[in-house]
Amino acid sequence: MKTWIVRAVDWGNIQRSPTFQAVFNYFFSGSKNLPTPVVFDSAGTHVNDIIMNCTPVTKQLDIIDAAMYYDIIKGKNECLAEDFLDKWHGTCEEQIPDKEKSGITQLYSEIKNDVHLMQMGFRNEALLDAGIPEQYLPGMRVPFRHDKNLKLILPIEENIAHDIGGYYKTSEEEQPLTKIYGQLVGIKPLKDELTGGLETARKQVKYFMKTREKAAEELIKLVKN
Numbered sequence: 001m002k003t004w005i006v007r008a009v010d011w012g013n014i015q016r017s018p019t020f021q022a023v024f025n026y027f028f029s030g031s032k033n034l035p036t037p038v039v040f041d042s043a044g045t046h047v048n049d050i051i052m053n054c055t056p057v058t059k060q061l062d063i064i065d066a067a068m069y070y071d072i073i074k075g076k077n078e079c080l081a082e083d084f085l086d087k088w089h090g091t092c093e094e095q096i097p098d099k100e101k102s103g104i105t106q107l108y109s110e111i112k113n114d115v116h117l118m119q120m121g122f123r124n125e126a127l128l129d130a131g132i133p134e135q136y137l138p139g140m141r142v143p144f145r146h147d148k149n150l151k152l153i154l155p156i157e158e159n160i161a162h163d164i165g166g167y168y169k170t171s172e173e174e175q176p177l178t179k180i181y182g183q184l185v186g187i188k189p190l191k192d193e194l195t196g197g198l199e200t201a202r203k204q205v206k207y208f209m210k211t212r213e214k215a216a217e218e219l220i221k222l223v224k225n
Helices: 016-028 047-051 057-069 076-088 098-129 158-169 181-185 197-223
Strands: 004-010 038-044 150-155
Touching: 004 016, 004 158, 004 197, 016 038, 016 098, 016 197, 038 047, 057 076, 057 098, 076 098, 098 197, 150 158, 150 181, 150 197, 181 197
Parallel strands: 004 038, 004 150
Antiparallel strands: none
16 A cells, blocks of 8 residues: 655744654554555755755845854854844845845855754754654755655645745646645644744644644545545
């Protein structure tokens, strides 16, 4: 019997979608309540952009802001980060001069991994605290790509659903059934929060823990069709 994939998707596959993956694999992979074998995984629509330092400069500033929040940036780079944030954080990308963009991207490239690893650490700690065994903890920054066994895509937010639609417009593959997770369970989407540390991670774990049974009910209907 074919094993279907149900995939949660967000921007960078660092916090929210891997949290879904861990919670749902622990509680439902191999479940006899599902009409067919299912594995749960996760991915990000902009992982390659992150790796290549091609994310929008406004997003790069968000990561620099998070790095300052987590006290990651030190020395002369701290003054540089403060200057960039004071002048450009919260502005439109079109307002930022090219020379400033270049400096922002250089700083972003130096600190992004430290920020993402710290966020993953908080995520994993929150999952362990919620009773998810260590073997279910996923990695991070898996780029979204099609799979022949991909049955259902669950974008975490509307903009991610738009990204997925764009991906399939340039693909020869037919887009699988796609439904925003919050719509699946009847609650607001889980927004991306780059700061807040363990508290934010626990909130994200709670989001999926509290909705998992409702989600499973809906998944049974969707996967068996």
